Amino acid sequence: MAKLYFRYGAMGSSKTANAIMVQYNYQERGQNALMLKPRLDNRDGERVVGSRSGLSAPCRFVEELEGIDLKAYDCLIVDEAQFLTKAQVKQLVDIVDDMDIPVICYGLRADFMGNLFEGSHWLMAWADSIEEIKTVCWCGRKAIMNARVADGKVVKAGEQIVLGGNESYVALCRKHWARGELAPLEIRRIAAGKEAYLPLLLEADPSEAMIAGYLEDGELYALLSNGKIAGAAVIVLREDGAMELKNLAVRREYRGRGYGEMLVRHMTKLCATRSDALYVGTSPANVGFYEKLGFERAYVEKGFFTENYPEPIIEDGKPLTDMIYLMRRV
Numbered sequence: 310m311a312k313l314y315f316r317y318g319a320m321g322s323s324k325t326a327n328a329i330m331v332q333y334n335y336q337e338r339g340q341n342a343l344m345l346k347p348r349l350d351n352r353d354g355e356r357v358v359g360s361r362s363g364l365s366a367p368c369r370f371v372e373e374l375e376g377i378d379l380k381a382y383d384c385l386i387v388d389e390a391q392f393l394t395k396a397q398v399k400q401l402v403d404i405v406d407d408m409d410i411p412v413i414c415y416g417l418r419a420d421f422m423g424n425l426f427e428g429s430h431w432l433m434a435w436a437d438s439i440e441e442i443k444t445v446c447w448c449g450r451k452a453i454m455n456a457r458v459a460d461g462k463v464v465k466a467g468e469q470i471v472l473g474g475n476e477s478y479v480a481l482c483r484k485h486w487a488r489g490e491l492a493p494l495e496i497r498r499i500a501a502g503k504e505a506y507l508p509l510l511l512e513a514d515p516s517e518a519m520i521a522g523y524l525e526d527g528e529l530y531a532l533l534s535n536g537k538i539a540g541a542a543v544i545v546l547r548e549d550g551a552m553e554l555k556n557l558a559v560r561r562e563y564r565g566r567g568y569g570e571m572l573v574r575h576m577t578k579l580c581a582t583r584s585d586a587l588y589v590g591t592s593p594a595n596v597g598f599y600e601k602l603g604f605e606r607a608y609v610e611k612g613f614f615t616e617n618y619p620e621p622i623i624e625d626g627k628p629l630t631d632m633i634y635l636m637r638r639v
């Protein structure tokens with residue numbers, strides 16, 4: 310007997326990655342699993358499911374089910390199942406019961422206000438099997454709420470679904486969602502939308518062309534203070550196999566709190582699994598900062614600042630010329 314499954318979890322609990330893995334497992338056994346998602350509006354959205362980790366797979370819309378010959382499939386997988394309507398969940402129930410095809414749904418349980426989504430409501434009511442995919446709040450407790458964050462603040466009112474807005478979503482435990490408390494301090498890797506960090510990165514490196522040269526291939530990390538961007542760092546893998554810290558920037562209003570040190574320590578830790586050395590190129594005024602963090606002078610690149618920057622960079626009243634490289638064993 311086939312079953313209807315509902316696997317729910319908060320934002321960032323790898324639901325889509327799970328769905329893609331399940332489809333892959335079916336394919337490995339020589340079986341067909343159809344990937345589906347509900348169409349969110351009347352427009353033709355992209356027929357693809359994608360996860361935060363970068364995995365993606367083509368899919369069809371649930372709205373197209375009637376035109377698909379389901380006899381060719383051994384399983385249906387539905388991503389973003391919270392957006393299903395009651396009628397669509399009923400349609401899936403009928404596929405399970407009348408055609409004996411298992412249907413596995415992945416979705417959020419509740420919206421940013423803590424209310425059940427329509428799809429989740431009926432899946433909770435009718436699924437044969439309900440499983441939770443767990444993820445954690447910044448405090449370490451299980452995250453069950455999906456906070457909507459706009460301008461660094463947890464928002465508690467508005468439309469249930471916002472298409473193409475600037476909001477982001479963060480999984481929080483119930484207590485921190487209720488209090489609107491985002492992580493006091495956290496460092497996150499930024500994979501998509503790196504351009505938004507350009508103004509901040511320009512504070513540490515005044516050349517947009519130089520930044521463009523390392524931002525795409527480099528790893529960008531953001532330091533968030535109560536959900537607001539306070540600082541950023543970029544590391545790259547060098548041709549000699551060592552890592553290099555290419556940019557370290559802390560917003561003016563967050564300086565003097567040790568955030569720069571915190572970012573450097575974190576980057577040092579990250580590099581330790583991949584290389585045995587972390588380099589940084591800097592100007593004379595910042596040498597002491599890095600020496601305090603265990604870096605030692607390694608070499609000097611003569612005329613770096615005069616050759617690579619169209620405008621002279623003035624530090625302590627003098628134009629910069631040479632780049633001083635420091636290195637720390639990690």
Ligand SMILES: [Zn+2]
Nearest residue numbers: 446448482485
């Ligand atoms: Zn918490």
